[in-house]
Amino acid sequence: MPEMLSLxxxxxLFVTVMLAKILAVFIVVILIVAYATYAERKIIGRMQTRLGxxxxxxxxxxxxxxxxxxxxxxxxxxxxxxxxxxxxLAPMMIxxxxxxxxxxxxxxxxxxxxxYTVPLQIADxxxxxxxILAMAGLGVYGIVLAGWASNxxxxxxxxxxxxxxxxxxxxxxxLSIISVFMLSETLSLRGIVEAQAGGITDWYIFSQPLAxxxxxxxxxxxxxxxxxxxxxxxxxxxxGFCTEYSSMKYALFFMAEYANMVVISAVTAxxxxxxxxxxxxxxxxxxxxxxxxxxxxxxIRATFPxxxxxxxxYMGWKIFLPLALLNIVITGAVVVF
Amino acid sequence: xxxxxxxxxxxxxxxxxxGNSTTVEYPKVKLEASERFRGLHRLVPAHNRExxxxxxxxxxxxxxxxxxxxxxxxxxxxxxxxxxxxDMLRCIFCGYCVEACPVEAIEMTGEYELANYKREDFCFxxxxxxx
Numbered sequence: 001m002p003e004m005l006s007l008x009x010x011x012x013l014f015v016t017v018m019l020a021k022i023l024a025v026f027i028v029v030i031l032i033v034a035y036a037t038y039a040e041r042k043i044i045g046r047m048q049t050r051l052g053x054x055x056x057x058x059x060x061x062x063x064x065x066x067x068x069x070x071x072x073x074x075x076x077x078x079x080x081x082x083x084x085x086x087x088x089l090a091p092m093m094i095x096x097x098x099x100x101x102x103x104x105x106x107x108x109x110x111x112x113x114x115x116y117t118v119p120l121q122i123a124d125x126x127x128x129x130x131x132i133l134a135m136a137g138l139g140v141y142g143i144v145l146a147g148w149a150s151n152x153x154x155x156x157x158x159x160x161x162x163x164x165x166x167x168x169x170x171x172x173x174x175l176s177i178i179s180v181f182m183l184s185e186t187l188s189l190r191g192i193v194e195a196q197a198g199g200i201t202d203w204y205i206f207s208q209p210l211a212x213x214x215x216x217x218x219x220x221x222x223x224x225x226x227x228x229x230x231x232x233x234x235x236x237x238x239x240g241f242c243t244e245y246s247s248m249k250y251a252l253f254f255m256a257e258y259a260n261m262v263v264i265s266a267v268t269a270x271x272x273x274x275x276x277x278x279x280x281x282x283x284x285x286x287x288x289x290x291x292x293x294x295x296x297x298x299x300i301r302a303t304f305p306x307x308x309x310x311x312x313x314y315m316g317w318k319i320f321l322p323l324a325l326l327n328i329v330i331t332g333a334v335v336v337f
Numbered sequence: 338x339x340x341x342x343x344x345x346x347x348x349x350x351x352x353x354x355x356g357n358s359t360t361v362e363y364p365k366v367k368l369e370a371s372e373r374f375r376g377l378h379r380l381v382p383a384h385n386r387e388x389x390x391x392x393x394x395x396x397x398x399x400x401x402x403x404x405x406x407x408x409x410x411x412x413x414x415x416x417x418x419x420x421x422x423x424d425m426l427r428c429i430f431c432g433y434c435v436e437a438c439p440v441e442a443i444e445m446t447g448e449y450e451l452a453n454y455k456r457e458d459f460c461f462x463x464x465x466x467x468x
Contacts, residue, residue: 047349051360303349304342 005116013114021122022103029102032290033258034064040298047302068251076247079151086149091245091252094142097135098259104128105266106190106275108282120282121190128189129181132267133174136222139260140166143224143231143241146253150244158240161309162224162231168316169221169228175324176214179331180204180271193275205272210327212272214320216293219268221316223260226301230309265293370447375430377448378423380466381441387467388442391418395434395443403427404434421463425451 007014038053038061045052053060078087108120125131140162147159181187183204184195196202205212221228232240242253269275269289278285307315351357361368370376380387391408403426409419434443453459 043353046358047352049352049357049359051358051362054362299346299349303345 002112002115002117005113005118010114010116013116017113017118018122021120025102025107025122026099028287029099029259029262032262032294033255034068036258036261036294037067037254038064039294040301043295043298044302047299071251072248074247076249077244079244081151082244083149083151086145087244088249090142090146090149091249091256092142093145094139095252095256095259097138097142098256098263101132101135101263102266104131104189105263105270105286106193107286108276119190120276124188124190126186126188128192129177129187129271133170133177136173136219137166137170139223139256142256146245147231147241150241152244154237155241155243158231158237158243161237162241165221165224165228165230165312165316168313169218169320172316172320172324173215173218173222175321175328176211176218177271178324179208179211179327182328182331182335183207189270189275193270193277196274197277200274203272203274203277208272208327208331210323211331212268214324214327215271216264216268216296218316218320219264220297220300221312223257223264225257225261225297227304227307228312229306230312261294261297262290265290265297268293370449374447374449375432375445377425377446377451378428378434378461378466379444379446379468380421380463381444382467386417387421387463388440389418389421389438390440390442391416391421392439394437394439398433398437400431400433401427401429418463421466423461423466425459425461426456 003009005014005017041063042052042060053063056062056066078084103122104125106119106121106124110117110119112118143162144159147155147157147162150156180192184192186192186195192204196204224231230240231237232242237243242250245253266286266289269286273289276282276286278288280288380389382388391406393406393408396402396404396406403424405420405422405424406418407420408416410416430445432445435445451459
């Protein structure tokens with residue numbers, strides 16, 4: 001294998017390759033986000049014996065574009081009593097962490113470009129998992145800020161709920177990952193993928209089924225997805241933190257929700273399903289795993305009602321957290337003995 | 338609890354299979370109206386004109402008072418309506434006119450797309466009802 005491409009041995013090529021990787025990943029994520037809304041409406045429609053969008057283009061395929069255009073041309077309202085700076089900042093604060101988390105997810109092995117080895121991953125951080133947890137924690141600032149800046153009691157309640165939910169579920173999610181890197185002995189996502197490279201039986205979903213379930217459920221709660229979408233509960237909080245948002249800012253919140261779904265799908269696939277490993281070449285395996293998780297999330301949304309706030313807290317602190325701790329103890333015992 | 342979760346998921350999955358949608362894509366696909374459906378009225382034609390003998394039973398029985406009839410006589414001395422109008426904005430589609438008619442000159446069709454742009458367009462004259 002030739003030398004690893006870095007900023008010191010060929011700066012121009014390095015920057016070019018980096019930009020190409022970033023652009024490719026960004027475009028793919030944006031496309032998935034756009035068509036996840038379409039897929040969600042179609043699948044939930046079918047599950048509720050409706051049809052979903054059918055009129056915009058063949059099979060309604062142009063619906064996401066039509067929605068985007070519509071939101072783009074809507075009037076952008078900032079409430080008179082809102083804190084303007086924070087109000088404008090909040091949608092960006094929620095979207096940016098959602099997108100940059102994907103940077104540490106490896107989407108393939110190594111390729112050789114211009115005599116150097118290039119890893120198919122934007123950044124191979126040696127603290128990859130910590131980075132993911134940190135970005136997941138940052139995402140909640142956007143929601144809290146949006147809720148507070150709107151100067152609206154429902155929005156504020158949504159923001160506060162989001163913070164409380166985040167604290168309760170971040171713990172369990174983080175603890176469930178710990179058992180994974182106890183086995184892999186590295187925090188780098190590339191290292192974790194390599195540790196699972198031996199074949200399908202080496203995937204951590206088989207050695208860590210409990211951690212897998214815990215991580216999927218708690219991540220669902222972390223990105224405020226149904227059945228844990230209390231911060232934007234339409235029925236009680238009139239869509240919570242995004243009540244006062246309109247136009248493109250509202251669209252940013254939506255994009256962030258779907259981008260978060262893509263990210264947790266990608267992270268779950270990397271941590272538990274061997275990342276890009278599988279029968280097809282490279283990134284396609286990862287995409288298929290992402291689509292699978294997205295489908296499951298949509299399926300869950302179509303099936304289960306929202307949990308109550310006390311149930312949410314009960315589950316977070318009394319079920320998931322002890323289970324995650326128990327899982328760590330068992331994993332530790334197995335690793336040591 | 339897990340069993341119920343799986344049960345719920347399997348129900349939604351079952352609905353996802355093709356052929357389970359109950360939606361009719363209305364303007365493209367239309368459901369057949371029932372035989373007894375009471376839609377737009379139609380005056381039944383006889384050999385050369387309408388069967389109606391202008392007996393005034395239908396405007397008399399009409400609870401919405403939406404039928405206007407004016408009687409006339411042709412060269413053979415047979416009574417026929419010179420004017421027969423139904424105001425569809427007033428009509429409640431009760432079908433009493435059909436029941437009252439002694440010669441079965443009026444009936445109700447399955448036509449239900451009666452929206453229009455002008456008030457005048459809701460006034461169905463004899464010519465329009467004969468179609």
